[in-house]
Amino acid sequence: MNRLVIIGNGFDMAHGLKTSYKDFINWYWDRRVDAFVGNITKVSADSLCKLTIKDNPNLSCWNVFAFDNSYFKDIRGNRTCSGYEVITELQKYPDTFSVDTTPFFGTIIQSIETKGWVDIENDYYQLLKKCTGTTDCGYTVKELNEQLAYLQKKLVEYLSTIDVPETIGTINSAIREYICIEDLSIEGKALAKTMGVIEYDTNSFDDNRYMDERFSGMPPERTMLLCFNYTGTVKEYEQYGGLILNYIHGELEHPEHIIFGYGDELDKDYQGILDKQDNELLKNVKSVKYLETRNYHKMLDFLMAAPFQVLIMGHSCGNSDRTLLNTVFEHENCVSIKPFYHKWNDGSDNYLELVQNISRNFTNMQLFRDRVVNKEQCRTM
Numbered sequence: 001m002n003r004l005v006i007i008g009n010g011f012d013m014a015h016g017l018k019t020s021y022k023d024f025i026n027w028y029w030d031r032r033v034d035a036f037v038g039n040i041t042k043v044s045a046d047s048l049c050k051l052t053i054k055d056n057p058n059l060s061c062w063n064v065f066a067f068d069n070s071y072f073k074d075i076r077g078n079r080t081c082s083g084y085e086v087i088t089e090l091q092k093y094p095d096t097f098s099v100d101t102t103p104f105f106g107t108i109i110q111s112i113e114t115k116g117w118v119d120i121e122n123d124y125y126q127l128l129k130k131c132t133g134t135t136d137c138g139y140t141v142k143e144l145n146e147q148l149a150y151l152q153k154k155l156v157e158y159l160s161t162i163d164v165p166e167t168i169g170t171i172n173s174a175i176r177e178y179i180c181i182e183d184l185s186i187e188g189k190a191l192a193k194t195m196g197v198i199e200y201d202t203n204s205f206d207d208n209r210y211m212d213e214r215f216s217g218m219p220p221e222r223t224m225l226l227c228f229n230y231t232g233t234v235k236e237y238e239q240y241g242g243l244i245l246n247y248i249h250g251e252l253e254h255p256e257h258i259i260f261g262y263g264d265e266l267d268k269d270y271q272g273i274l275d276k277q278d279n280e281l282l283k284n285v286k287s288v289k290y291l292e293t294r295n296y297h298k299m300l301d302f303l304m305a306a307p308f309q310v311l312i313m314g315h316s317c318g319n320s321d322r323t324l325l326n327t328v329f330e331h332e333n334c335v336s337i338k339p340f341y342h343k344w345n346d347g348s349d350n351y352l353e354l355v356q357n358i359s360r361n362f363t364n365m366q367l368f369r370d371r372v373v374n375k376e377q378c379r380t381m
Contacts, residue, residue, distance in 0.1 A: 001335075002308040003220035004328065005179055007227045007234055010314025010342065014175070014381055015233050016165040021118045025108060027158045029083035036062040047150040048105040051090070052098045059096070103127065103139055104147045121320035124148050124284070125262035129269050132276055141280045148284060152260040159231055160252055168236060176240060178340065178379065179223065179311070220309070224302045226328075228315060230258060244302070248295050248324070249286075259289040263323040266363065287323055296324075303331050312339040313381055317357040325361040329371065338373040340381035351375050 012019040032051070035044060039062040042053040053059050090097040101109065104127055111118035127144055130137040224244040227234045230252050237243055250258035261284025264270065273281050282288060290296035302308070310328060317325060317339075329337060339358065341351040355372055362368040 001220055002302065002306050003223040003311065004302065004308050005223065005225045005311045005313060006315050006325075006328070007225055007229060007313050008315025009229060010316070010381070011175075012229055012231055012233050012314070014314060015168050015171050017162055017231065017233065019159065019162065019229070019231065021108075021120050022112050022116070024155055024158050025112060025118070026082060026084055027161075028154060029087055031083070033083035033086045036066040039063050039066075047147050048102055050098075050100045051087075052100070054096055054098060056096050102143070102147055103137075104144055119316075119318055119320060120151060121260065121262055122318060125264060125267075125320065128262070128281065129273070132269075132272055132281070141278065145280060145283050148260065152258065155260070156230070156252060156255045156258065162231065164233065164236075168233070175313070175381065176237060178313070178381070179225070179237065179243075180240060221306065222302070224299070226299060228321065246295055246298055246302075248290075248299060250293070257293050259286055260284070261286055261289065263287060263321050264319045265323045266326060266361075267319070267322075286321070290324075300327075303328065303333055305333075307333045307335050309335060310337040312337065312354075312358075314340075317354065317361060319360060322361050325358075326363065329358070329361050330364060330367055334371060336373055337371045338378055340379055341375075343380045349380065351378065 009019055028048075032044065032046075032049070041061055042059075044051040044062055051062075053062065053065065059065055087099060091099050104124065107123045107127065108118050108120060111123065124144065127137075127139075128141065131139075131141045131144065222244065223242060224246055225234055225237065226246050226248055228249050230247075230250060232252065234245060238245060249260070252258075263286030265287060315321075328334060337358065339351070339354045341349050341354050343349040358372060359365070359368050
């Protein structure tokens, strides 16, 4: 029996790292506002957003704004205000300033403002699908891809600035117990059925008796940490030995291999993208990008080697990784899927939302019901 630990961004956040897309976008705005200093023009533009000073005799350029404007000096200057708050303030004066975003970046901003979070890869895919329609969507596929590439470059830059907190050793000890737990009995009837070690009646099967008698204290033979993050946080666990680390989407140390795009070939509109026979539409398909390294085949070799459990730590199991997750979850050797969920201070948690997301990665709902571990046998992370 092997164990596959799927690691997502929530894993880094559990270690105290500000790695959410919302944190990233806030950092982006800080850098944009910082760039006002030294800009002797009235335009501050990049691939995502154009900031313009309109005709104003008191503001000849952004550099003047940075040094002479009381709002910028008093609030932004002593860091009591974020860059995004400065941008929001500019929008209150449309006769003096204009803030123009691309449709892609505008969608990202709206998601953060309305939901408090954003899935950049999913937003990209939804906008990409509009490019295959018959009506003009206001942007081209090439422009959209250039913006995603710019976001990827900036994301790598941002994540490279994040320091690992000093408390990571303590947190490691807690999470390590989950990753390296030796008891394989928690998986219930799916484990028994797959391994064929016991005959049972589904209606009268005693999970606890089976677990105690058959797999109590049985350690996994091999454990792969399938990391969807780019940071080095998960490397802290290599010291415990016996763990196979697979950066399926690349890592910061090798930015040329980072995968950032969409991976939802189960989507009903995906065939329409293929039928367009436009390689620009496929430029950021994860399945294609996987072929640039051997990480995907390394994962496949692990899946085919022996029956395996799946532990999900910090991955939302959203549609942007649906192709790969479907390969894992519906694999004939997969015996169980155990999600670690988050619990808030008010007592609420996201277990239901997480398993709802997991269900979308299945085409066979019976397998979904058989393999996902119920909440009573799951833990918070």
